[in-house]
Amino acid sequence: MLDEYLKILHNEFSELETDKSFRELTTVEIGGPAKAFLEVKSSEELVKALIVVKTHSIPYFVIGGGSNLLVSDQGVDKLVIKVATRSIVVEEGLVRAQAGTSLQELVDFSIKNSLTGIQKMTGIPGTIGGAIYGNAGAYGQMIGDHLEFVSAYDLEKQEVVILTREECGFEYRSSAFKTNGCVILDATFKFSPGDKESLSRESSEVLAMRLKKYKPGLKCPGSFFRNLFTSEVPKSALEKLPPREDTYGKTPAYVFIEALGLKGRRVGDVEITDFHGNLFVNLGNGTAQDFWDLAHLCYQQVKDRFGVELHPEVQLVGLPSISSEFTVHSSPRLYRGSR
Ligand SMILES: Cc1cc2nc3c(=O)[nH]c(=O)nc-3n(C[C@H](O)[C@H](O)[C@H](O)COP(=O)(O)OP(=O)(O)OC[C@H]3O[C@@H](n4cnc5c(N)ncnc54)[C@H](O)[C@@H]3O)c2cc1C
Structure with missing residues (x-):
């Protein structure tokens, strides 16, 4: 899809890179290549890039730190613009x-x-x-x-x-x-x-708590599923969960996953950590498909057991959504590579 635009992009941006791996661009270190890649260091450069994509109808995708992304193993057939403006x-x-x-x-x-x-x-x-x-x-x-x-x-x-x-x-x-x-x-x-x-004390206390969950070096995109507003969780589902204190009016997604005994579950080289049910990590050679399959397994089992739908907090790029529309298909692998 992007091939026809590469000449224009090379003419406009001398620093354009091609086939840049999303393994280098995301904290989970997963994903195929960005067909074309541009890092912009000023707002002017960013606006210029957006004017070029708009003028030529070039498909594009904007990223920041890549800490909330799961990109398909096939990569992104678009111009990926990394916003690296800092001040x-x-x-x-x-x-x-x-x-x-x-x-x-x-x-x-x-x-x-x-x-x-x-x-x-x-x-x-x-x-x-x-x-x-x-x-x-x-x-x-x-x-x-x-x-x-x-x-x-x-x-x-x-x-x-x-x-x-x-x-x-x-x-x-x-x-x-x-x-x-x-x-x-x-x-x-x-x-x-x-x-x-x-302020400094509060921040240090939070950091200490976070380090227990997000141990340094974990290849992950943060929590995989969004937490749920407790007011929106059916009473019948809450009754099946172990008693717990309310957290800012939310029922964390991990309580459903952990109640099903899914901590430590692994697909390929992606695993749900054994200490937190909403933390899915790439053990080294994980693929987006492994991630998707593991997440879908959780989604499906939570839905079957509790009648509750989990929704990813992570932005899925080039991957099918994980929601009810896909549960009617016998094999999610049918969607391998779809965008
Ligand atoms: C270890 C770890 C812990 C985390 N903890 C938390 C947490 O406690 N709370 C929390 O909320 N999140 C958490 N996250 C998730 C993530 O860090 C946040 O969502 C973060 O704000 C994403 O920022 P990013 O720059 O990495 O965005 P990216 O992952 O690069 O992009 C995310 C989305 O933002 C869009 N985007 C990026 N920049 C722009 C822009 N300039 N204009 C328009 N759209 C843009 C992208 O198109 C994409 O759809 C955690 C992640 C990790 C890896």
Whole structure:
């Protein structure tokens, strides 16, 4: 599909790479090649790339840190644009970060400057752009909470637009950017003053807890499935689960998976860790198909036993969705390689 556009892309971008493996671009270290790959280091370069793809109707896909992606073994037959723009500036009490800035950099910056609001999001990998796209969060804090506005390139209008927090449409692990065709350029936040020592302590406590789950060196895309709002889980399902304390009004996906004894289950070289039921890891030579099969197995067993549908938090790229529409087919492997 992309072959016909490669000449245009090479002419426009001298630094264009071809067949760049998604193993190098994702934390799970899985995925086939990006047919064409471009890393942009300024918002101007990013906008230029978006104008080129729009002008020539070139298929494209934007990534940040690749920490929430599972890409098919066949790769992506598109121009993959990695947003690597990095800066944090303060203007009139507002903090603006470019989309490619790592979330950790912003967390560290906020603590250093005694600003409260995202200190518990320490340890979440990835960029500001990716965090806003999926409304990343942890321990009761979410990236959207203190956001004032986002500047983005709107490919439909072909102009830079400003979206207020309301217009960003934040929901649990979701935002308007999943559907609005805008690419995030930068984000502006308004944090309240806080006490540096307390912020630092809170952040360290969270990091210590996180390190128990996300041991250094794990090849994973974060939690695989989204947690569920307890109010939306049928009572009959809750009754089948071991008693537990409510976590921010949610029932974690892992409790269903663990109740089924699936911790430690392995498909190919992908395994559910033996210490957390919603943590699927690449043991080294795992494939996207292994991942998908293991996730689908969990999805199906949870559905059969509890009547509850789990939905991936991870963005599946070039892979079929894991949802009820696929359970009617006898073999999900029929979808190998489909986009
Ligand atoms: C060890 C580990 C722990 C994690 N813990 C958490 C956690 O506690 N809480 C949590 O919420 N998540 C967590 N995650 C998941 C992940 O880190 C977050 O979702 C993160 O915000 C993704 O950012 P990214 O830059 O890596 O996005 P990517 O994975 O590169 O992309 C994710 C999506 O964002 C889109 N996107 C990226 N940049 C832009 C942009 N500039 N404009 C428009 N769209 C864009 C992409 O197209 C893609 O659809 C964890 C992941 C790992 C590996």
